Amino acid sequence: MANEIPIRNIYYMLSYVYDVLKEGDNVHLSNEEFDNIYDLFGKILVNGLNLLIKRGFNREYICVSDELPVLRGKIAVNDTLKRQSFILGKLSCEYDELSPNVLFNQIIKASIITLINYKELDKQIKEQLIYINRYFQEIEVIRLQKSHFSRIRYHRNNRFYKLIIDICELIYDEVLVASQKGETIFKDFIRDNRMAALYEKFILNFYKKELSSILVYSPIFQWEKDADFEHIGESFLPVMRTDIVLQNEKRQLIIDAKYYTNALQIRNVGETKKLISGNLYQIYTYINNSTFIGEKAGMLIYPVVDTELDFVYSIQGKKIYVKTLNLNTRWENIYGRLKEIAAGI
Incomplete structure (x- = not known):
């Protein structure tokens, strides 16, 4: 029964739940064999992130504070006086910068690291994730929380993130504990409530x-x-x-x-x-x-x-x-x- 569900069938179930799996520009994994559900999640991320990298990361304007030799944005007067930046010919400035260091990409980076630290993950998938993680060097490492997913808002220009973020949330929900050695341990996906929700x-x-x-x-x-x-x-x-x-x-x-x-x-x-x-x-x-x-x-x-x-x-x-x-x-x-x-x- 449930504890013997072929991973391939879980892929088909995911295909209906997350309809984007069926899109021509996304992942088709029904002919591949996986040893566990997390290999499947990892492969979906690998394929989806390769497409994301080609398309380009979602970028948003974020407020940046920096000491600069020329004025950019507006002067942070209190910081300039406090640090006495003007003595060195600099100003404390605050300005908006279009950056990929946004919540979408922070969630993905945290999820990549979680899977990389999973000892049972397929070696080839792990190597692919390590390589992909190089593209996230500008992205801040965050301590992922459930509330991060509820803050995500989709629109026409970022909807291609939805499958990837949904898989990241599945991964987050399955993490049981991270040991001091950084090794990730997962719950039993097929036996827990996530499988019941997927079934429905x-x-x-x-x-x-x-x-x-x-x-x-x-x-x-x-x-x-x-x-x-x-x-x-x-x-x-x-x-x-x-x-x-x-x-x-x-x-x-x-x-x-x-x-x-x-x-x-x-x-x-x-x-x-x-x-x-x-x-x-x-x-x-x-x-x-x-x-x-x-x-x-x-x-x-x-x-x-x-x-x-x-x-x-x-x-x-x-x-x-x-x-x-x-x-x-x-x-x-x-x-x-x-x-x-x-x-x-």
Whole structure:
């Protein structure tokens, strides 16, 4: 199951989540073999950064303070008097300079260094990153924080950075600890929450791309609250944020992608395995609170563990499907299974 997902399939999943992987001027790695997910991240960075270097770094105006023999920008009067720069025939000046030493490139440099310090990284990829890092000599080394990524703003002239920054954020989220020797240690990407988020976004974006005649979206459903009642603590109600909704004029299918190690559980010794009750309650609540007028159904999609599941129930006239998706198989089988799951809509 999940701990045996071929790296190639993770590449395809990333391709749908970060659609820029499919662009002609970016990376195509589906035919390459990787020993671990970080080799894949490293290779994506290598290919993306080689293109970035050819295109040119994003530059922004930054304020520079310097002592100069001629006036540039404006005089920093207090600094000039404090340092007595005028005795040496200089002025403390402040001026704006177009520089590549900006947050985009600082994030990338920090991520390159993180991967270089990863002992398990493929030797060739590491050498390529070391070579690329020479182009970042002007870039300040920062101690990367999660807040740095939220400060990034994209526009038409820097959108080509998006894939690279997204990969850098994935790398940042996976760093477990950096030892005193500078060696990087990563979490287990395939077992942690990042893979669960990737699984959900992959299925959503797969259907957005592959189902052109069907509305594919991820709405928030509102609780069907009684209008004539004064609700106390209304703000504490949980948000019903759906994973995937497939919809046409007549039918709506609400899908919840559950990246669990097991879709079936044993609650008490001696009992047979049962579906996880909370997941069924959740999808049933989504159906009941959907305002769609036509036929409504729900579906839980788990990755395959021991056996494949293909269940269907009708509860109070509403169908609920439970299906599995085998990620440890050829990509063509994954593609076909997802199309088969959506065929009924």
